[in-house]
Amino acid sequence: LSLNETCLAGRDSGTLRKQAPLWLKLEAIVFLGSNTPNSIITFWISVCRMTRVVFLHPDLGIGGAERLVVDAAVALKSRGCSVQIWTAHYDPTHCFSETQDPNLHVKCVGDWLPTSVFGYLHALCAYLRMVYVALYLVFLSGVEYDVIFCDQVSVCIPVLRLSRHRKKVLFYCHFPDQLLTQRKSFLKKLYRTPIDWLEERTTGMADMILVNSQFTAGIFRETFHSLSSVQADVLYPSLNTCTFDQPSTEAQSLEGLLPEGTSCLFLSLNRYERKKNLGLALEALAALRSSLPQGQRAGIHLVVAGGYDDRVPENVQHYTELKELAAQLHLEDCVTFLRSPSDSQKVALLREHFGIVPVEAMYCCCPVIAVNSGGPLESVADGETGFLCEPTAEAFSKAMEKLIREPQLRRDMGQAGRKRVQDRALIGHHLCSLATYTLESFRMAAIHLWLRCFWSRS
Template sequence: MVEVVFLHPDLGIGGAERLVVDAALALRRRGCGVQIWTAHFDHAHCFSECRRPALPVYCVGDWLPRTLLGRCSALCAYLRMLYVAWYLVFLSGVEFDVVFCDQVSACIPVLRLCRRAKRVLFYCHFPDRLLQSGKPGPLQRLYRLPIDWLEEYTTGLADLVLVNSKFTAGVFRRTFRSLSHLEPDVLYPSLSFAEPAGGQGQDQDEDQEVLALSPPPIGPGRDFVFLSINRFERKKNLGLALRALHCLRDLLGQEDWQRVHLVLAGGYDPRVLENVEHYRELQEMANQLQLADKVTFLRSFSDQQKVSLLRRCRCVLYTPSNEHFGIVPLEAMYSRRPVIAVNSGGPLESVVDQVTGFLRQPSPSSFAEAMEKLVRSPDLGTNMGEAGRSRVLQTFSVDAFTEQLYQYICKLTQ
C-alpha cells in the first residue's frame, strides 16, 4: 500500500481545502493510505469528511502565532508549516512514501531530511507572492523579498508540480522565471457531491431548511434566487453581486422584481479580521443600495446547506476576477444551474459562454443584463443548466480526477 501524507496550512473551509480533502478521499478509494497534517483544525469549521475516522487529521503547531501584531502573516504561515513538516519527519514516527503539499512550499527542504528518500508532490493553487492585496510599499517589498525567493526556490525542489488550471500554469511560468525548466501539469479540481444536486424528485426537507436560514426569508414569492458562494474577502468582489442586483431593479418590471432575491453565502472565520470587516461592509452596502429586504447573508454554511442552496437557487453569480480556477462554477453546473462569471481566469476554462452560462466584464451593468435574460427566459436557464451538468460529467468528473491523481502518485513511487 502506498502511504500518502497531505500537508496543508489551515484545514478550514475553502477551495484549497476542498481540493486537499477530495484528493485524500480519491487516493483512499484507490487503496492508498492517507493522512492529513495541518497547523490548524477546528471540528466546528471544516468539511464534514474531516470529522470521520476514515480520514485521519493531525494538527500540530497551532500554538505558533498566525501573525505578529497583526502583520507578517506570510512569515508566520511559513514558520507554522516548517514546524508541521519537522514534527512529521522527526517526531511522529509516521511512515510514508509521498507527501502532497500545497500553498506553502517552504516545508519541502525539511521533507528532504528524511532518512529514507521521499517523493514530494507540490500543488500550486497560485503563486503566493501574487495573492497580496494592494500596492506594496518599500518596507513590504523588502519583507517579501526573501519570502518570494524562498517560495520560488523551494517550489523547484518538488519532484512533481501540479497546478489547478491552464491559466495558473501560464502565471506559474511568468512568475517563477528561474523554474523555466519545469512544465507543471494541470490537475483540475473535481466535485465532492456524492448525489446529484438539483435533480428531479429529490427530498425537499433540506429546501425547507434553506427557507428559514436567516431573515429576510427566501420563501414563497421569492422564486428567482440568485446565489453567490465565496469567502467574505475583498478580493472576491462580492460587492459586484450587490451592485448588479441594484442595476437589475432598473431593468425589470415591478412584478418580476418582486420575485428576485440574492443569497450571499460565504466562508467566514471570526479569527480573520478581513472576514469580519468585509461582512459588515457588505451589509452596509446592501442598506445603502436599499436592498436589505432583497439579500440574505449566510456565514459558514454546512455541506448540506450548500447542496440545498444550489437546489433552491436559479442562477449562481461568480464575481472574482482572475480566479485561479474556482470550484463554485463546477458545483453550480453539476447542480444544473447556469453561472454568470467574470470573463477572466479559471472560469474561462470551466464556463462556456452562452452555453452553460455567461462570461461578462466585472461591471454591475454587464452582470445585470445577463441576470435579466435569465429572469425573463426561464427556459434559457433550464437549457444552460442541462448543458452545464453534461460538461461537468464529461470534463471534471470525480473518476477523471481520481485516476489522474493516482497515476501521478504511481509515477512518483516507481
C-alpha cells in the same frame, strides 16, 4: 491506464494482484532480472502494499483549497491508499464534514504558534507554522509515508527532504502567493523580498508541481522565472458528486433562510475576502432591479454565502463592508448573507436556479454567470452553460435579466451544464489524474528504494 489497472495491491497481499500496474511488472523484469532474491523481495514489499500519502495544508478550514485537499484525500483513500492530513490548524466546528470521519486521519500540530504578530507578518507566521508541521512529521511523528501532497506553502519542502529515506513530494500551486499581496510601502517590499525568493526557490524543490488550471500554469511560468524549464501539470479541482446526489433535503436546509415569495434565487459562493470581488454581485443585483418593472422585482433574492473565520480579520471586516454596501444600495431585504454554510445548505442553494461556482453549479443544473478570465474560461461554455461577462455590474445584470426573462433558456443551460461536466469527465478525469500523479511519485520512490538496496549489496 484505467484506474483498475493502476491500483496497487493491498498491504496484506502476499503476491502482486491482477490490478498491479503494468509499468511495475515491466520495470521489475528490467531492473530485477539478474539480482539477488533479497533485493527482489525488498522491492516487491515496497510495491505490493498500499501507497501511503500524507497531505500537508496550513489551515484546514472551509474554502476552495481545503475542499480540494479533502476531496483529493477521500478520492485516494477510496482507491486503496493510506491517507493522512496534517495541518497547523483544525477546528472540528469549522470544517468540512468528511474530515470528521474517523477513517480519515487528521493530525493538527503547531496551532500554538502565532498566525500574526500584532496583526502583521501573516506570511512569515504561516511559513513558520508549516515548517514546524514538517519538522514534526519527519523527526517526531514516527509516521511512515511514501508520497507527500504539499498544498499552498512550499517552504516546508526542504524540511521534507531531510527524511532518512527521501520521499517524493507533490506540490499543488493554487496561485503564486507573492501575487496575492500588495506592496505599497518600502517596508512591505523589504519584508516580501526574502519571502518571495523562498517561495520560488522551494517550489522548484518539489518532485512534481501541479496547478489548478491552464490559466494558473501561465501565471506560474510568468512569475517564477527560474522555473521556466520546470513542467507544471494541470490537475483541476475534483467534485465530490456523492454530496450532490444524496436525497434532497432542501426544505429543512433552507428553512428560515429565504423570504417567502422568492421566485428567482441568485447565489454567490465565495470566501469573505476582498479579492473575491463580492461587491460585484450586490451592484449587479441593484442594476438588475432598476431595469425590471416593480412586479418582477419582488421575487428576486441574492444569497451571498462563503467561508468565514472569526480569527481572520479580513473576513470580519469584509463581511461588515458588504452589509454596509447592501444598505447603501437599498438591498437589505433582497440579500441574505450566510457565513460558513453547512454542506446541506450549500447543496440546497446550488440546487436552486443559479450559481457562480462553475463545476458544482453545472453539475446541479444551474446556469453560471462568471467573469471572463481565469478558471471559468476553461470550465464554462459561454452562451451554452452560462455567461462569461466583463467584471461590471451592468454586464452581470444583463446576464441575470436574460435568465429571468427566459425560463426555458435557464433550464436548457442547466441541462447543458450537467452534460458538459459528465461528458468531459470533469469528475472521473480529475480523480484518475490525481491517482496517476500519486502512483507515478510512488513508482519513483520504489525504484529509488530498490537501487539503494542494490548498491548496498554491490
